Amino acid sequence: MARKRIQRSDLFRILWRSFLIQGSWSFQGMLGLGFCYCTLPIARRLFKEQEKQQNFLQRHLQFFNLHPYFSSWCLGAVARLEEEALHKQWSDQRPIELFKDRLMGPLGLIGDELFWNGIKPASAAMGVGLSLLFGAFAIPIFLVVYNVPHFYVRIKGLLLSYEKGFDIVSSVSVRRFQKWFSLAKRIGLLMTGFCVAVAAFRSGQSSLANGIAFFLSIPVSVLLMRRQKSIAFAAFVAIGLALVIGIFFANFMIVP
Numbered sequence: 139m140a141r142k143r144i145q146r147s148d149l150f151r152i153l154w155r156s157f158l159i160q161g162s163w164s165f166q167g168m169l170g171l172g173f174c175y176c177t178l179p180i181a182r183r184l185f186k187e188q189e190k191q192q193n194f195l196q197r198h199l200q201f202f203n204l205h206p207y208f209s210s211w212c213l214g215a216v217a218r219l220e221e222e223a224l225h226k227q228w229s230d231q232r233p234i235e236l237f238k239d240r241l242m243g244p245l246g247l248i249g250d251e252l253f254w255n256g257i258k259p260a261s262a263a264m265g266v267g268l269s270l271l272f273g274a275f276a277i278p279i280f281l282v283v284y285n286v287p288h289f290y291v292r293i294k295g296l297l298l299s300y301e302k303g304f305d306i307v308s309s310v311s312v313r314r315f316q317k318w319f320s321l322a323k324r325i326g327l328l329m330t331g332f333c334v335a336v337a338a339f340r341s342g343q344s345s346l347a348n349g350i351a352f353f354l355s356i357p358v359s360v361l362l363m364r365r366q367k368s369i370a371f372a373a374f375v376a377i378g379l380a381l382v383i384g385i386f387f388a389n390f391m392i393v394p
Contacts, residue, residue, distance in 0.1 A: 144183050144217050144300075151179040152217065153296050156210045168203035176209070180217050184224050194220070197231060204242045205249020210292045212241050214299030215306045222303065237304065244310045252315060256322025257287055260329045267333035 159172035177198045181191045204212065219234045265280030299306040358379055 144180065144221055148179040148183050149214070149217070149296060149300060152176055152213050153210060153292060155179070156206075156213060156292060156296070159209050160206050167199070167201050169206065169209065170200055170202040173202045173209065173213070174199045176213050177216065180220055184220060197235065200235070202238065202242065204246040205253065207253060207288055207291050208245040208249040208295060211245055211295035211299045211306065211310060212238060214296040214301075215241070215303055218300045218303040237307075241307070241310065244312060247312055248310065248315050251312075251319050252291075252322060253288070256319060256326060257284065260322060260326035263326065263329035263333040267329065270333075 155176040155178070159169055159176055162171040162175070163169060164171065174195055177195065181194045185191045185194060198216070216234060216238065219237065220231075222228075223231055223234065261280055261284040264283065265276050268276035268279055298309060302309065358375060
């Protein structure tokens, strides 16, 4: 059987569809239906018969869940493996299903740690700090800073995994990404410090009451966090303290 090679245009269609992989999220299949939607260009390229396309899509309609930004790391590899299975006439596609299952854990952990615990908080803190200084101009800066690594991960993952196939497993080791986890968290701490510094400056510049409320809220929040209280509870107490200070100044002191 002649090999029907997947083209660059097909990879572009897969990449574009990967941005919509969460559009049909469900508790039963998680990203399963979205993953199946992303594989449509593969089915159409490799199979001309409708029945074979249906069988292909049915196999990729099962439970699937990992970080959405890293979905392309699995999609590219699946495209390569399905292509090889057709060319070499594999009698069983079970290895592809097992491959998908074993990628979910590492890619989910890497994505959560890198983006949800690193890049996203760092970008958000930077955006808040810049918004206090420059207003709405901070929005496009935040979007660019956050989406540059986001787009890079999607594109790089798709091309690399299509090139490597099964061998992509060696590139998704948590240990290989450890330095990026650490870097993202350091940048996050730096941006948080920047945000706090700008907020302190603006609060003190606004009025004495705002400055006092801000500086007293910080140690209270830190103390509550060290006592393993939730972020929501710490924020609630800090806001309550700020309101009490504001009422005190408004009723008993002349606020400059």
